[in-house]
Amino acid sequence: MPILLDPSKAPVLQRLLEETDTSGLTWSIEQGGAQVPAGEIRVAGIANLERAGPQEISFVANPRYQAQLAEAQAAAVLVTAEVAQAYRAMLAEAGRAGEALILIICNAPYLLFARIGQWFESQLHPLPAGGIHPSAVVAPDASVDPSAHVGPLAVIESGAAVGPRASIGAGCYVGPGCRIGADSVLHPRVTLYRGVSMGARCVILSGAVLGDDGFGFAPDPSRAKGAWTKIPQFGGVRLGDDVEVGANTTIDRGALDDTLIGNGVKIDNQIMIGHNCRIGDHTAMAACVGIAGSTTVGERCSIGGAAMIGGHLKIGDDVFISAATPVHSNIDKPGQYTGFFPMTEHAQWERNAVAVRHLATMAKRLKALEKK
Amino acid sequence: MPILLDPSKAPVLQRLLEETDTSGLTWSIEQGGAQVPAGEIRVAGIANLERAGPQEISFVANPRYQAQLAEAQAAAVLVTAEVAQAYRAMLAEAGRAGEALILIICNAPYLLFARIGQWFESQLHPLPAGGIHPSAVVAPDASVDPSAHVGPLAVIESGAAVGPRASIGAGCYVGPGCRIGADSVLHPRVTLYRGVSMGARCVILSGAVLGDDGFGFAPDPSRAKGAWTKIPQFGGVRLGDDVEVGANTTIDRGALDDTLIGNGVKIDNQIMIGHNCRIGDHTAMAACVGIAGSTTVGERCSIGGAAMIGGHLKIGDDVFISAATPVHSNIDKPGQYTGFFPMTEHAQWERNAVAVRHLATMAKRLKALEKK
């Protein structure tokens, strides 16, 4: 595993849990029959249960997988109280009570596993110290907090403001008047056009472009048949707190008003969000999604990969769009929505595709038969 | 609204219209019952009709929306002669003739609105002055017009030529021998591979890549079962005048000949155009479109978002492809073409999808019933 801390730096379990952010969580350590007291066992990494070794911590979030505990080798395993009970009963029945693994009983094992991962991440890849790399080009009237980091060959334009402990990666471009909140991180080679703002703890992955011109043109037949003229885009892009934007994703700035991304929204790679869209808090989108301009998506939605949502639509809260589904109408009721052609072997598809082309006729013919 | 000019810089209406590019347009100001003569009213911005305040100009392009005029607050409104007449009649009937807004009667209100927006854009975000930022790396034998701008940390390679008043954004890479026409603008972090050329007034958004290798490989079983060897791509990419290319879009260079993008073509974000494609004048494509290699698209086509066009096809002039539609055959007749599976609630889709898989059989069974 690539994540093992050097044994000399591996914390004992008790300290690991004390230093992990466990806000909102309850946990307790159950030592079972382990030889080593939990306070002394060292944890050098995390792993999936079937691969975890005696220095790694793991988890069982789904009771379906609790049978795997019987053979597990992990230093300790995060489980719910229910799983812990079943595990004890199973060992007792098998006369193996003395072999019990150390369990960390928690109301949300997967969440605690994520938080423990964050602790390891902070050890392995601490954010760089504050300071501006000498090769960066920072406008004299830009404001960079002394605790913020600006990487090599980054550009920060006039009037931009970079907050405390924020980090601007190598080769980033931060346009005039941008606002980057505390603890937000731009990975290398991100573009923020003028006037983009984001709250605290946002993460923007490499190659993302925020605030580029929305796609707006007016027909201009005075120039040539079919010609277009540009409608300037005056709005901005505003991100709330805790937003993640994936690699090579693009978010257009608004035409007149801003494009808005709510708090806690998670946006994967290669997603395209058109101008004047509004995305509600905690909505998540998998890669390759496209959302055309002026569409509103509610809170806590899940948009599957490569789903495509048309423009000027309203999608309500708690809507789940399946992967590869095109959306061309409003959705006001929570639930899952789907629309893609089922895949088959090609020869079978060819036969069915012929029939699809004549479906309306088939429907009529069926009706005619029924009337006979 | 983010677009208001400082009142001290806001022009009076008469001057605004005189300084706006109104070529090909006819316009006249109708003061109606307005208290303030049109020559004196100051316009500090533009807005949609329902949001425009007394310092902002707006428009009614579609007679359907003319009823909104009754409540509008705008400094002045762009309308057609027909809408103006209806508005006057409406006010007269309501005994409100004295409240009439200032109207600008125009043969193409939306186009004039766009042009007025361009005037504000030129005030708010004038192109940078000519000159090369000291951090840029410009080959000694590259030719940069003195009136052109080269931003920080841009690279301009040997033999490239940058025309008058062109602007190369921060962090751009302009490869050997590229040609950038007058008044063309590369936003930050654009890549032009060697030999890419563009005409006048093109706009290339951040992250776009033009002239990367087309995807060409020959089977090379001499190396390994299933192995491929690269077919070098010797062509270039040529853009006409007035082309816009969106953020993170990619346009491959041709294998032997050039990939060609016609005059006035508008290409949104995250679009992929394969090698040796030819796109006709004034065609527009919404985001996430893909066009495979060697396909020709005619003039004045509209390609909806996420439509996918196969390789070696011919799409004629004035064709409209709906969003999310896959195109696998030539289209020689103007008109709209569509092909995507309609979205429903998931449970409904599941039932229908089962039937889709057996459609060819259903067609046979229907025929058999008809023969009874």
Added chain:
Amino acid sequence: MPILLDPSKAPVLQRLLEETDTSGLTWSIEQGGAQVPAGEIRVAGIANLERAGPQEISFVANPRYQAQLAEAQAAAVLVTAEVAQAYRAMLAEAGRAGEALILIICNAPYLLFARIGQWFESQLHPLPAGGIHPSAVVAPDASVDPSAHVGPLAVIESGAAVGPRASIGAGCYVGPGCRIGADSVLHPRVTLYRGVSMGARCVILSGAVLGDDGFGFAPDPSRAKGAWTKIPQFGGVRLGDDVEVGANTTIDRGALDDTLIGNGVKIDNQIMIGHNCRIGDHTAMAACVGIAGSTTVGERCSIGGAAMIGGHLKIGDDVFISAATPVHSNIDKPGQYTGFFPMTEHAQWERNAVAVRHLATMAKRLKALEKK
């Protein structure tokens, strides 16, 4: 044609073939009735048969096109023995034996054509000489082979290693601990996050991002209803030898293990490969493909453009997915698989789409009729 070498640098045919990599190939020159001995004819470029002039070499890979030979003007043509024989017979019958073109008889004409193209490419665009551009920012403890090239404004972080004759393009970011094998080439503006490794002779096109965070979040209701917390991504991305990665493509690093791309895999532009995917040797993917996390794709597969493959799936060897096809289930049998809605004129589609929404009901009604 843009590829003609200056006549003074054009090789004679014999030398061209000797200097081309013909490993695994057999070839012989047949002079036929040509006036100029093959040893003396100069070849200044390559072209398709119908466009090749007397200084250019061409090929006939498919016997279907051999009729074009009758009118061809090429300096020499690559053909199979079968095509050569048919050509001779055709000329003899027409009494034109004296006009025969020079033929290069080869067991794999298209492959040899590609290799000859590679020879011209090496002449026209030789890789830059070793050395580090003074504007690049290279960590003191990074290891750059003296024969490797590092372009202007590139960043190479701590502990990274760049192998012999490798080339790092302008504006690239190479993260801590990356490993770049011999003769691998990064085009301008590529991002490699920490810990990405690639073998020999890989080519990474502009704007590609390798090793960005996989999209992993755990529900965190302790923060807010519907909130998410990040699952840190500790894995890397490992590419074999001879991999090509297209422009603006993204490949996520693994959550705990690495994302793996096999030898000879060819990945086109704007492709998204999720974390922990494994792609088998010599598989090729056309542009705009998306593969969700933890999916395994076998060897020698072909994935058509804009196909979308769901997560946690297994696709076997030698599978061909058609363009625009969504894949939501495992595929364990070689063959072609397809699934997209066939395009029609829009009005026709509208009629058929209504019927699609009621397909399950139609199936029931058909069954009921059959029972009568």
